[in-house]
Amino acid sequence: MLNVILFGPPGAGKGTQSQNIIKKYELVHFSTGDILRAEIAAQTNLGIIAKLYMDKGELVPDEVAIGMIKAKILANRNAKGLIFDGFPRTVTQAKELDKMLESEKIPVSIMIALDVEHNELVTRLNGRAFESDRVDDKDIKIIENRLEIYRKTTFPVIDFYKNQGKFKLIDGIGTIDTIFSRICAEIDKVI
Secondary structure (H helix, E strand, C coil): CEEEEEECCCCCCHHHHHHHHHHHHCCEEEEHHHHHHHHHHCCCHHHHHHHHHHCCCCCCCHHHHHHHHHHHHHHCCCCCEEEEECCCCCHHHHHHHHHHHHHCCCCCCEEEEEECCHHHHHHHHHHHHHHHCCHHHCCHHHHHHHHHHHHHHHCCHHHHHHCCCCEEEEECCCCHHHHHHHHHHHHHHHC
8 A cells, every 4th residue: 555645834835736646646645734624615514623723723623633634534444555745733633643553554655855945835825825725825924824834843754764764855846747847756665
């Protein structure tokens, strides 16, 4: 089973590239952002709690994110593989993800991190606000807060997978096809 973590700051292109990876490798998509936005739209208790954090550009608490992912992993035991887009976002989540996958004997195959310069991220996020009407991308202060939280809280996840020899850094600047080719070159090495 091929299990890929697609990693990077908000605006790096994870959502775009994960769709290409899903299509090529026939993986089941795990996007905490999509799951949370669906919960918010359905006005569930989880969605109401998540919205409070997301509207400020903050991370949803670990236990909420982990619970969502665990249920989806168990529901997709027979898939060809999984792609995690936007998860794990903390070292605690990475450790829990590894435990969940190891218990099913389907460990993480590779963590691919998209590397994009700060100013480009801000430009992409602000542009995305108008394309998809995402409230959390409209305010520069919220964007900067999200990027700062990524640097402080999420970026350390890289070391967790680097220590396992599963980390690959990909240049996230270029055309969608060029970036996708770079990603595929790394995924193909672990198949």
